[in-house]
Amino acid sequence: MPRINTAFARLSPSYLFSEIASRVRAAQEGHPERPVISLGIGDVSQPLVPAVLEALHKATDEMGSAATFRGYGPEQGYAFLREAILAHDFTARGIALDADEIFISDGAKSDIGNFQELFAQDAVIAVTDPVYPVYVDSNAMSDRCGECADGRWSRILYLPCTAENGFEPDLPDGRPDVIYLCSPNNPTGTVLSRKALERWVDYARENEAFILFDAAYESFIADPGQPRSIYEIEGADEVAVEFRSFSKTAGFTGLRCGYAVVPRKLKAPAGSGMMSLHDMWFRRQSTKYNGCPYIVQRAAEAVFSPAGQAQIGHVLNIYRSTAAVMRQRLAAMGLRVFGGVHSPYVWVQTPGGMKSWDLFDLLLHEAAVVCTPGSGFGASGEGYVRMTAFNSRENTLAALERMSAVL
Amino acid sequence: MPRINTAFARLSPSYLFSEIASRVRAAQEGHPERPVISLGIGDVSQPLVPAVLEALHKATDEMGSAATFRGYGPEQGYAFLREAILAHDFTARGIALDADEIFISDGAKSDIGNFQELFAQDAVIAVTDPVYPVYVDSNAMSDRCGECADGRWSRILYLPCTAENGFEPDLPDGRPDVIYLCSPNNPTGTVLSRKALERWVDYARENEAFILFDAAYESFIADPGQPRSIYEIEGADEVAVEFRSFSKTAGFTGLRCGYAVVPRKLKAPAGSGMMSLHDMWFRRQSTKYNGCPYIVQRAAEAVFSPAGQAQIGHVLNIYRSTAAVMRQRLAAMGLRVFGGVHSPYVWVQTPGGMKSWDLFDLLLHEAAVVCTPGSGFGASGEGYVRMTAFNSRENTLAALERMSAVL
Numbered sequence: 001m002p003r004i005n006t007a008f009a010r011l012s013p014s015y016l017f018s019e020i021a022s023r024v025r026a027a028q029e030g031h032p033e034r035p036v037i038s039l040g041i042g043d044v045s046q047p048l049v050p051a052v053l054e055a056l057h058k059a060t061d062e063m064g065s066a067a068t069f070r071g072y073g074p075e076q077g078y079a080f081l082r083e084a085i086l087a088h089d090f091t092a093r094g095i096a097l098d099a100d101e102i103f104i105s106d107g108a109k110s111d112i113g114n115f116q117e118l119f120a121q122d123a124v125i126a127v128t129d130p131v132y133p134v135y136v137d138s139n140a141m142s143d144r145c146g147e148c149a150d151g152r153w154s155r156i157l158y159l160p161c162t163a164e165n166g167f168e169p170d171l172p173d174g175r176p177d178v179i180y181l182c183s184p185n186n187p188t189g190t191v192l193s194r195k196a197l198e199r200w201v202d203y204a205r206e207n208e209a210f211i212l213f214d215a216a217y218e219s220f221i222a223d224p225g226q227p228r229s230i231y232e233i234e235g236a237d238e239v240a241v242e243f244r245s246f247s248k249t250a251g252f253t254g255l256r257c258g259y260a261v262v263p264r265k266l267k268a269p270a271g272s273g274m275m276s277l278h279d280m281w282f283r284r285q286s287t288k289y290n291g292c293p294y295i296v297q298r299a300a301e302a303v304f305s306p307a308g309q310a311q312i313g314h315v316l317n318i319y320r321s322t323a324a325v326m327r328q329r330l331a332a333m334g335l336r337v338f339g340g341v342h343s344p345y346v347w348v349q350t351p352g353g354m355k356s357w358d359l360f361d362l363l364l365h366e367a368a369v370v371c372t373p374g375s376g377f378g379a380s381g382e383g384y385v386r387m388t389a390f391n392s393r394e395n396t397l398a399a400l401e402r403m404s405a406v407l
Numbered sequence: 408m409p410r411i412n413t414a415f416a417r418l419s420p421s422y423l424f425s426e427i428a429s430r431v432r433a434a435q436e437g438h439p440e441r442p443v444i445s446l447g448i449g450d451v452s453q454p455l456v457p458a459v460l461e462a463l464h465k466a467t468d469e470m471g472s473a474a475t476f477r478g479y480g481p482e483q484g485y486a487f488l489r490e491a492i493l494a495h496d497f498t499a500r501g502i503a504l505d506a507d508e509i510f511i512s513d514g515a516k517s518d519i520g521n522f523q524e525l526f527a528q529d530a531v532i533a534v535t536d537p538v539y540p541v542y543v544d545s546n547a548m549s550d551r552c553g554e555c556a557d558g559r560w561s562r563i564l565y566l567p568c569t570a571e572n573g574f575e576p577d578l579p580d581g582r583p584d585v586i587y588l589c590s591p592n593n594p595t596g597t598v599l600s601r602k603a604l605e606r607w608v609d610y611a612r613e614n615e616a617f618i619l620f621d622a623a624y625e626s627f628i629a630d631p632g633q634p635r636s637i638y639e640i641e642g643a644d645e646v647a648v649e650f651r652s653f654s655k656t657a658g659f660t661g662l663r664c665g666y667a668v669v670p671r672k673l674k675a676p677a678g679s680g681m682m683s684l685h686d687m688w689f690r691r692q693s694t695k696y697n698g699c700p701y702i703v704q705r706a707a708e709a710v711f712s713p714a715g716q717a718q719i720g721h722v723l724n725i726y727r728s729t730a731a732v733m734r735q736r737l738a739a740m741g742l743r744v745f746g747g748v749h750s751p752y753v754w755v756q757t758p759g760g761m762k763s764w765d766l767f768d769l770l771l772h773e774a775a776v777v778c779t780p781g782s783g784f785g786a787s788g789e790g791y792v793r794m795t796a797f798n799s800r801e802n803t804l805a806a807l808e809r810m811s812a813v814l
Binding site: 001002003004005006008009011017018041043044045046047048050053056057060061063064065066069070071072073075106107109110113114117118119120121122123133134137138141142143177178208209210251253254255256268269270271273275277280283284286287288289290291292293294295296392 | 408409410411412413415416418422425448450451452453454455457460463464467468470471472473476477478479480482513514516517520521524525526527528529530540541544545548549550584585615616617658660661662663675676677678680682684687690691693694695696697698699700701702703799
């Protein structure tokens with residue numbers, strides 16, 4: 001019989017969001033008269049902004065004429081977009097990088113899921129707990145995580161983040177090769193301070209580990225003194241890869257564009273010499289990927305125009321003020337609430353030590369409201385649920401109203 | 408030091424097309440007065456057809472209104488596109504499949520590059536030689552191929568395809584777990600007959616191997632009796648995965664859309680039970696990929712409309728007639744020419760036993776024409792070059808004129 005990758009058989013049977021979707025479908029079919037309101041999956045609801053739409057139409061027209069048609073693009077993405085990202089997201093914040101260190105992709109999920117291919121099979125990864133499931137599952141598919149029992153893999157170093165430690169992970173006990181950090185955090189909605197980031201960069205440099213820094217939610221950071229990129233920390237460009245996305249920044253969840261920053265200084269031994277992670281990622285991407293659509297790269301470029309910035313700023317403020325209302329109303333129901341200030345995610349402790357999935361089922365069946373069970377993000381997420389500020393103000397207020405009737 | 412994937416160090420230093428691009432850049436910079444004409448990389452030149460442009464504009468407008476905005480799509484792709492593909496590409500040809508067995512993606516290159524993740528580390532792959540480099544390199548990155556010497560990996564079964572065997576590979580000597588087949592073939596432009604396909608399907612069933620069938624060029628098949636899908640062969644749905652693309656069919660190289668067909672019948676042992684490749688691929692894609700843009704899926708759907716079909720038919724005929732002219736003129740120069748009938752690729756034997764890269768350099772420097780060296784596709788490609796019919800008629804005629812002056 002053909003030999004297949006049996007590591008897949010050790011994965012939990014279903015991806016968290018697929019499981020939620022299937023429970024929601026069943027509940028909705030049972031009660032078609034009351035539409036379920038989702039504060040669950042982190043998907044945006046506001047339409048694309050006019051500057052982005054205009055760029056899409058214009059680039060589409062270019063694709064209709066032989067003189068301006070674009071086929072395969074440059075493997076790393078078009079220079080016009082890499083330069084715009086460099087200027088706006090890095091140079092403007094005093095960060096020295098090169099446009100050549102930026103790789104455009106179809107989204108941060110793909111990049112983060114694929115990046116583990118660059119590490120050895122026996123590399124040890126460390127993840128905060130709770131954690132975005134893609135970090136763990138992508139490594140488990142590569143058979144890097146050992147055995148799974150009670151939701152914990154034997155070869156992963158877990159760094160618990162709970163109310164007790166203020167959601168700031170302790171340094172690991174063992175020695176990881178790769179540390180996944182996400183700030184503003186998915187799912188807890190909390191943010192790592194400059195001091196905490198410095199501690200991690202110093203740790204990675206001293207212990208010769210790489211940091212994979214997921215900054216997909218950086219546009220929600222409200223405090224101007226808070227770092228928005230890990231490269232604002234000295235020495236980070238020797239140890240850290242950063243992942244960014246237009247999904248939450250500019251509503252691109254259905255349009256698909258993100259980017260990875262892989263500085264040239266990131267190196268590790270291979271055979272008799274040193275290999276550059278930048279060169280490895282370039283090779284990986286040019287072999288297994290063919291670039292983000294030209295029209296989408298033009299749309300992403302438009303996000304950085306003055307009009308684009310003003311328009312997405314307006315949309316981000318809608319989500320931010322929804323998050324503020326959620327925090328307030330949930331607290332008024334007597335719940336302990338975290339996150340939601342520098343993040344679209346509100347992390348809610350379940351009342352009376354209830355299990356995450358029990359609160360999920362209660363809210364789904366009694367209030368027709370969808371949240372995400374914290375335990376789906378890891379053992380330390382048990383006893384919490386995640387709610388997002390991405391639904392419309394109207395729907396969110398209705399959901400809060402329904403919840404206050406059952407909680 | 409962090410442990411990285413040292414298999415990358417064993418890859419040849421550069422992806423074939425990157426190497427070509429860098430030689431071409433250097434040659435063009437040396438002679439800016441004579442623009443190089445590329446018959447090299449297989450990129451289309453005709454603009455997107457009106458039906459596709461119209462669908463892109465319409466879907467873009469939908470993304471601009473909250474009522475019709477689409478965020479994250481279904482993991483496998485939208486049903487409207489999977490149903491259109493099923494009806495047009497399969498049901499219409501008498502093939503029984505389910506829309507749920509079709510997975511929409513950003514292109515066949517990504518799918519083929521990623522699909523090897525589903526096989527065991529010690530799985531043995533068989534490839535025809537010459538071969539599209541992605542099959543080999545993606546497996547080599549997963550450290551599945553052993554050591555590389557003189558362009559040959561120790562754990563790969565190579566199946567030579569040359570003028571001597573009419574470009575029909577013999578069955579392998581060893582026992583492969585996975586067989587990569589591509590028809591119409593990239594790079595040779597030749598096509599596997601129904602009989603040859605039957606032989607491979609029978610072999611795979613008897614020997615319990617999987618076939619990964621790359622049908623990216625099926626729209627170029629001119630003979631109505633020739634299978635366009637491997638599922639036209641009985642039993643193929645028990646052993647074969649098929650990869651398709653809108654890139655060459657409808658000029659989507661810069662728009663990015665393709666699909667994989669993974670029938671539910673494909674199974675292999677894992678632990679105490681059997682695992683379905685369909686479920687594994689669903690899990691892989693929903694964990695590491697977030698779907699093809701909604702607007703691009705609408706564009707792909709438009710390819711199947713009556714207007715879309717007529718319009719792409721016209722474009723395909725342009726490329727077909729260019730291929731016919733190339734065949735004729737190259738033969739008139741005394742060259743042995745293969746392919747180019749059911750394919751946009753013409754496979755040309757070098758004159759006088761010249762090496763592939765030597766003919767490449769000669770044509771680049773003396774004629775300012777770019778081809779692709781056959782040896783870049785594998786040892787049995789030595790002594791050939793690949794030329795494509797994707798450039799404009801005008802440019803192609805000019806290139807042929809230039810070539811006839813130096814050959």
